[in-house]
Amino acid sequence: xxxxSGGDMLIRALADEGVDIMFGYPGGAALHIYDAIYRQDKVxxxxxxxxxxxxxxxxxxxxxxxxxxxxxxxxxxxxxxxITGIATAFMDSIPMVVISxxxxxxxxxxxxxxETDMIGVSRPIVKHSFMVQNPADIPEIxxxxxxxxxxxxxxxxxxxxxxxxxxxxxxxxxxYPESVSMRSYNPVQKGHSGQIKKAVSAILAAKxxxxxxxxxxxxGNTPELVTKLIKTLGYPITSTLMGLGxxxxxxxxxxxxxxxxxxxxxxxxxxxxxxxxxxxxxxDDRVTNALDKFCPNAKIVHIDIDPASISKTxxxxxxxxxxxxxxxxxxxxxxxxxKDKVDSAALxxxxxxxNEWRQKHGLYTKNRFDDQSEMIKPQEVVQxxxxxxxxxxxVATDVGQHQMFAAQYYLFDKPRKWVTSxxxxxxxxxxxxxxxxxxxxxxxxxxxxxxxGSVQMCIQExxxxxxxxLPIKIININNQALGMVKQWQDMNYDGRYSEILYEDSxxxxxxxxxxxxxxxxxxxxxEELMSKLEECFAMKDQVVFMDIYVDPDEHVYPMQxxxxxxxxxxxxxxxxxx
Amino acid sequence: xxxxxxxxSVLMENEPGALSRVVxxxxxxxxxxxxxxxxxxxxxxxxxxxxxxxGDDLAIEQITKNLNKLIxxxxxxxxxxxxxxxxxxxxIKVRATGxxxxxxxRSVDIFRGQIIDVTQSTYTIQLLGDxxxxxxxxxxxxxxxxxxxxxxxxxxxxxxxxxxxx
Ligand SMILES: Cc1ncc(C[n+]2csc(CCOP(=O)(O)OP(=O)(O)O)c2C)c(N)n1
Ligand SMILES: [Mg+2]
Numbered sequence: 001x002x003x004x005s006g007g008d009m010l011i012r013a014l015a016d017e018g019v020d021i022m023f024g025y026p027g028g029a030a031l032h033i034y035d036a037i038y039r040q041d042k043v044x045x046x047x048x049x050x051x052x053x054x055x056x057x058x059x060x061x062x063x064x065x066x067x068x069x070x071x072x073x074x075x076x077x078x079x080x081x082x083i084t085g086i087a088t089a090f091m092d093s094i095p096m097v098v099i100s101x102x103x104x105x106x107x108x109x110x111x112x113x114x115e116t117d118m119i120g121v122s123r124p125i126v127k128h129s130f131m132v133q134n135p136a137d138i139p140e141i142x143x144x145x146x147x148x149x150x151x152x153x154x155x156x157x158x159x160x161x162x163x164x165x166x167x168x169x170x171x172x173x174x175x176y177p178e179s180v181s182m183r184s185y186n187p188v189q190k191g192h193s194g195q196i197k198k199a200v201s202a203i204l205a206a207k208x209x210x211x212x213x214x215x216x217x218x219x220g221n222t223p224e225l226v227t228k229l230i231k232t233l234g235y236p237i238t239s240t241l242m243g244l245g246x247x248x249x250x251x252x253x254x255x256x257x258x259x260x261x262x263x264x265x266x267x268x269x270x271x272x273x274x275x276x277x278x279x280x281x282x283x284d285d286r287v288t289n290a291l292d293k294f295c296p297n298a299k300i301v302h303i304d305i306d307p308a309s310i311s312k313t314x315x316x317x318x319x320x321x322x323x324x325x326x327x328x329x330x331x332x333x334x335x336x337x338x339k340d341k342v343d344s345a346a347l348x349x350x351x352x353x354x355n356e357w358r359q360k361h362g363l364y365t366k367n368r369f370d371d372q373s374e375m376i377k378p379q380e381v382v383q384x385x386x387x388x389x390x391x392x393x394x395v396a397t398d399v400g401q402h403q404m405f406a407a408q409y410y411l412f413d414k415p416r417k418w419v420t421s422x423x424x425x426x427x428x429x430x431x432x433x434x435x436x437x438x439x440x441x442x443x444x445x446x447x448x449x450x451x452x453g454s455v456q457m458c459i460q461e462x463x464x465x466x467x468x469x470l471p472i473k474i475i476n477i478n479n480q481a482l483g484m485v486k487q488w489q490d491m492n493y494d495g496r497y498s499e500i501l502y503e504d505s506x507x508x509x510x511x512x513x514x515x516x517x518x519x520x521x522x523x524x525x526x527e528e529l530m531s532k533l534e535e536c537f538a539m540k541d542q543v544v545f546m547d548i549y550v551d552p553d554e555h556v557y558p559m560q561x562x563x564x565x566x567x568x569x570x571x572x573x574x575x576x577x578x
Numbered sequence: 579x580x581x582x583x584x585x586x587s588v589l590m591e592n593e594p595g596a597l598s599r600v601v602x603x604x605x606x607x608x609x610x611x612x613x614x615x616x617x618x619x620x621x622x623x624x625x626x627x628x629x630x631x632x633g634d635d636l637a638i639e640q641i642t643k644n645l646n647k648l649i650x651x652x653x654x655x656x657x658x659x660x661x662x663x664x665x666x667x668x669x670i671k672v673r674a675t676g677x678x679x680x681x682x683x684r685s686v687d688i689f690r691g692q693i694i695d696v697t698q699s700t701y702t703i704q705l706l707g708d709x710x711x712x713x714x715x716x717x718x719x720x721x722x723x724x725x726x727x728x729x730x731x732x733x734x735x736x737x738x739x740x741x742x743x744x
Pocket of ligand 2: 400451452455477478479480481482483
């Protein structure tokens, strides 16, 4: 039997769990753990420049790989700095384990130096947390933490470890458990077959159906099963911001993203539908708009692994609790071989309407922005990035107008390529997320689509990118304002621009990039946009910061009208739906 | 949808932090808690928690679903869905002087309570029953003489063979 100290056990348990990379930042309460890291080479530690970035990087690493992200921070300020990233992962159901150092056990509760009640502070934004009470428990706690983070509806788990429990002078028997079973935690493994039968009849009886997928459709082999379902049924499919890429965006049956900035055809189809089949989405307020006006004629079939997500905002007529992939697997044979058939005549006329909506106001039948304007439009930048990367890049974003334009114009055909903070909408997510994604796939093109506001929230990571040679491409869609806020102020506050402008204080991003040892390029003219982008993406080994000046007055459309239905949208500055 | 008072009985791991997660859930999601009590069971790895909340069916469904989602919660049951027994203990200190002494004593007898401590000017009374009965007692003696009230909050158990156990 091997005898190890608490610190060594912790890192060994991570290695035995299969963790190959962790993102972190050292400090007093974590020093024994850092010493344990130094004395091994199985788990690689990435030194970020701010704990928030460690959480975003681990989160993105998880989003692109499907594995659990790992973070290590010290107590007090290290732990609190991690909070924003934990909340971000929590809202998007991203599996992550955050290990925080804590003051020594005998000092807990004494307002000791760098003491913060991490378990308390993180409580509402974690799936679960563990406070280590006895160093001998560390291997089992690690095993449970990864199991809980990854299974069921995934989410972040915190392990808080008092410093004395990681000290090198005391050792314990090390034994990494092969599996865990918890009497209080048994995620549902399968859908209820009676409910599935009912769902299949309802789905096949529909005349104006829409399949609506979300982040839950990214997991496991759900994307293939969703594709198979859609191809079998011939129905239209829409996706939330979080589900983009689970179904190929360039496929004809994909009618675009839905919701606040969803396409006209997706939102209109939802509103007029007689059946909504929701797979792994949660009818959140950025999708439903006013609940009392939500899709008045639609019967709702809802698959979700989390029972609490079902009938939370919109009551489901046929709820199915279970993992989306297993449930779809149970469902497909019934659809393919059952006696009920798709009503093809009804479906044909449904598609006819949808295609008319596409022609009328769709984002992809023609450009809905002025592509001959004097200034570059932000939408064009995303279109050009899409072209320059052949639609194959991993795209991380920040939050704002640029994020919505990225969602609308970068058409993802594969899952786990789109890395965005949906539920929390965390500015500052972009660069660290791109960093985490690049660590997972060193040879892939990783793009960070950001704005001059957001990018300044975690810009210090330019230094981490240098240290580890991560050649991400930063596309700064520079509209010289907190554009999304400005849009709301335009639309709802008569253009009173309260605190969204920088008054000539924006840094010279080119010089800034150069100061960190990277390449910077400025683009101001339409004619040079494509060629400069091609130049940027040709620099395979370099971080390139593209500072692209765009029209500061552009708005994101469509935009749902507050307090109205899913289908009520502002389509441009002057048009709205009837 | 009509609001009703519910009694939710929860079996959970007797772990540090478990209770704060339950209580936190209520404030985080804006659910109301009327009363809450918790103590270990015969199996000291488990605690039994009873809480009462007022809400419509949808709200209560969300509460039970979210409680079930907590990793520490092993099992739970909405006792108000079936026939059940509920009890609450109250200790109440009242001013009892002159003719009031007899009157209060009579009320205590009617409500089948016990006087468990006496001074020249006060009685401390113990009363067991459902919450309504306890409230009725306070009304009966009159709030003006009440000096202090301690209530344990509701505990509940199903009638008949039904049990909440691992
Ligand atoms: C941390 C954080 N603070 C504030 C906000 C609110 N917010 C949402 S979008 C936005 C403006 C973002 O500006 P920029 O990054 O330049 O993007 P743009 O909208 O101009 O494309 C703000 C302030 C937020 N989402 N996150
Ligand atoms: Mg901006």
